[in-house]
Amino acid sequence: MAKITYIQFDGTKTEIDAENGSTVMNTAIDNLIPGIDADCGGECSCATCHVLVDPAWMEKVGAPSEQENAMLDLNPDREENSRLSCQIPVTDELDGLIVNLPEFQY
Template sequence: MTKITFVQQDGQRIETEAQNGATVMETAIMNGIPGIIAECGGACTCATCHVYVDDAWTETVGGPSNMEEDMLDFAFDVKAQSRLSCQIKVKDALDGLVVHVPSRQG
């Protein structure tokens, strides 16, 4: 299992275990992570699963696709580390991934 840590606005860290092949969003939903709404269920048609990839992980995770960049236009407080968690596939290379949950979703 791949470990993913979700950091809340208050600094609370919620550690989860994710199945390879799932998405970070699916992992968040299955673990009841506050702040990840995922209205579209992972279809990349909303911005309610927005996260900030921790600086130590941005290179490993990589950047958003063009479609994802378009959807990030609807997110609040977009930063260079912004990603839609529905577009990040869990794999062995992401073991230990840390993402930060924004204060609100789009």
């Protein structure tokens, strides 16, 4: 279980108690948090669940895989802290995680 804070582009914050075994993407979809499309349903193949991880959390969240990197690279708005939220599994370690949602998904 981990508390995750999603911050919308307009600054709106939502705190969710996320279940282990889910992902940051699925948790958002299950809780009807806007700003994440997840067109491919979690296959790391559409890049529409793009989030910007709070810099303080980057180390714990870790680096993207090669495939995720390739998908992130398609996004002209990619930042240092960009991740695809379907590729971030929820674990106890991520309790307190903060992710920012971009203005647009591509």
